[in-house]
Amino acid sequence: MSGRYEIRLGGSGGQGLILAGVILGEAAAIHDGKNAVQTQSYGPEARGGMSKSDVIVSNEEIDYPKAYRMDLLLALTQASFSGYVKDVKPGGLVVYDTSLVRDVCEGNYRLVGIPIVETATRAIGKSMVANVVSLGAIVELTGIVSKEAVEKSLMGRAPRGTEEINRRALHAGYDLVKNAEQKTTAGNR
Amino acid sequence: MTEQRETRRIRFIQGNEACAEGALYAGCRFFAGYPITPSSEIAEVLGEKLPRLGGRFIQMEDEIAAMAAVIGASLAGVKSLTATSGPGFSLKQENIGYACITEVPCVIVNVQRGGPSTGLPTGPAQADILQTRWGTHGDHPIIVVTPSTVAEMFTETVRAFNLSEKFRTPVVVLADEIVGHMREKLVVPATGEIEILGRAKPACDPSEYRPYDVSRGDVPPMANFGEGYRFHVTGLSHDATGFPTSDAATVHADQVRMTRKIYGRLEEIEKSEETETGDAEILLVAIGSTARSARSAVRLARERGLRAGLFRPITLWPFPDARVRDLAKKALAVVVPEMNLGQLALEVERVAHCDVPITGVHSAGGEAISPAQILAAVEKAVVR
Numbered sequence: 001m002s003g004r005y006e007i008r009l010g011g012s013g014g015q016g017l018i019l020a021g022v023i024l025g026e027a028a029a030i031h032d033g034k035n036a037v038q039t040q041s042y043g044p045e046a047r048g049g050m051s052k053s054d055v056i057v058s059n060e061e062i063d064y065p066k067a068y069r070m071d072l073l074l075a076l077t078q079a080s081f082s083g084y085v086k087d088v089k090p091g092g093l094v095v096y097d098t099s100l101v102r103d104v105c106e107g108n109y110r111l112v113g114i115p116i117v118e119t120a121t122r123a124i125g126k127s128m129v130a131n132v133v134s135l136g137a138i139v140e141l142t143g144i145v146s147k148e149a150v151e152k153s154l155m156g157r158a159p160r161g162t163e164e165i166n167r168r169a170l171h172a173g174y175d176l177v178k179n180a181e182q183k184t185t186a187g188n189r
Numbered sequence: 190m191t192e193q194r195e196t197r198r199i200r201f202i203q204g205n206e207a208c209a210e211g212a213l214y215a216g217c218r219f220f221a222g223y224p225i226t227p228s229s230e231i232a233e234v235l236g237e238k239l240p241r242l243g244g245r246f247i248q249m250e251d252e253i254a255a256m257a258a259v260i261g262a263s264l265a266g267v268k269s270l271t272a273t274s275g276p277g278f279s280l281k282q283e284n285i286g287y288a289c290i291t292e293v294p295c296v297i298v299n300v301q302r303g304g305p306s307t308g309l310p311t312g313p314a315q316a317d318i319l320q321t322r323w324g325t326h327g328d329h330p331i332i333v334v335t336p337s338t339v340a341e342m343f344t345e346t347v348r349a350f351n352l353s354e355k356f357r358t359p360v361v362v363l364a365d366e367i368v369g370h371m372r373e374k375l376v377v378p379a380t381g382e383i384e385i386l387g388r389a390k391p392a393c394d395p396s397e398y399r400p401y402d403v404s405r406g407d408v409p410p411m412a413n414f415g416e417g418y419r420f421h422v423t424g425l426s427h428d429a430t431g432f433p434t435s436d437a438a439t440v441h442a443d444q445v446r447m448t449r450k451i452y453g454r455l456e457e458i459e460k461s462e463e464t465e466t467g468d469a470e471i472l473l474v475a476i477g478s479t480a481r482s483a484r485s486a487v488r489l490a491r492e493r494g495l496r497a498g499l500f501r502p503i504t505l506w507p508f509p510d511a512r513v514r515d516l517a518k519k520a521l522a523v524v525v526p527e528m529n530l531g532q533l534a535l536e537v538e539r540v541a542h543c544d545v546p547i548t549g550v551h552s553a554g555g556e557a558i559s560p561a562q563i564l565a566a567v568e569k570a571v572v573r
Binding site for chain 2: 022025026029030035036037038039040041042043044062063064065066068
């Protein structure tokens, strides 16, 4: 990776996407030694309302701190899918939750639909780790940060006593993508 | 336990957190404030750290009282800070004027959000540019610095404290929601890496102390309350003794002196950054997070063969008249992007004397100005 890589994590307030962006940015900036900027935008509500977290990763200096031509969009609500998908750059990647995003439009980007919230709820037992499952999926898909980096960053931010559940959630995210990719390969045969 | 360290540390933190760390590094040991988005993280960090460093943190009943408490703490000899956003900054104006006329060093952080009034609590703006200069009434000088990165939220807060101590004046750190909430890498300097200034103390016997004695320079030495130097502090115009006077000649001379103490030493206060201004035909002038978009726009313009350059005031007030005038003279057009309907542009127009067409790029709805918007204005300026 040489230039600018833009990630937008879009959803609603309370889903933990701002924290996911912080963990991702910290993994890139501190543990992988790249440059990263994380910004966020949210409404005045404590929960609900649009919420987004942008992470820019680059080997060069980062001027404009917001995503405007995204390499990767994660959508955890229909509104964020519909609102932001037009700003995904040609050939970019759109990851969405299959239970929360039903109206999916095709475009000049790769669509990856995975059951993020369902995995958090059923496999891990806590819907609130959907943000960490998302992180695992993003890292497995893109390699934008190393797994060592994201795990260090996650462990540094996880409240005491939640390390194990967060680690499991991250790995569940890795596996979601691996399984989805295997299915795609099998389907193509 | 001490906050400062022998070695540098690298952290990935918010601009607001960096501001709080910068304040501690500068020796700030008192914070009074009232929480308000998007500045609250500054209070949050200091609320946790100040008591552990032997400092004091007070959440006051409102912003007016917070500003008053900061002035009181500083009079007692403690470097003091308050942080707020537009609605709170409006409330603080009365006491900022009090700090100006009593020449009490203190630092006020304003992380700008959309206004007026409650406006857009979580949306960025740069619409307090003129308020920082003229928000409190009367002729008064003030220093305002405008960080554009997380690292600068640290270093400019340190510089704000140094300037306030050196010149006995309130200094405003004018940030915006994007810079305040953005996270980036910060290399926290080791102890001693940045020089920390304190205020000049009186050398005379306490019985001979006159708090506004300017016989040896425009910045009078300042005694701490409680050290035996008894003096009077008032918001009324006063003479060298600190007691009120309405003698026209004395008051006029003091007003002139207070302005001269800042405007007469610009070389110690001014700070700016230039990108590709050497041969710039299109000059961009921008501050804060908008300057980051403008720098992107300069790169995009250069890729298209357009000679664009950026002047970024880091010290916003006193406004860098001389340099802006020089650069505007060499330019064919000036573009001023800002998250308001045109405030910085007024200053550029004032110093450029209509020698050159000036266009603004505005955003007042709580969204950042993109590099593409600025590039479009640059391209339009070239056609004209």
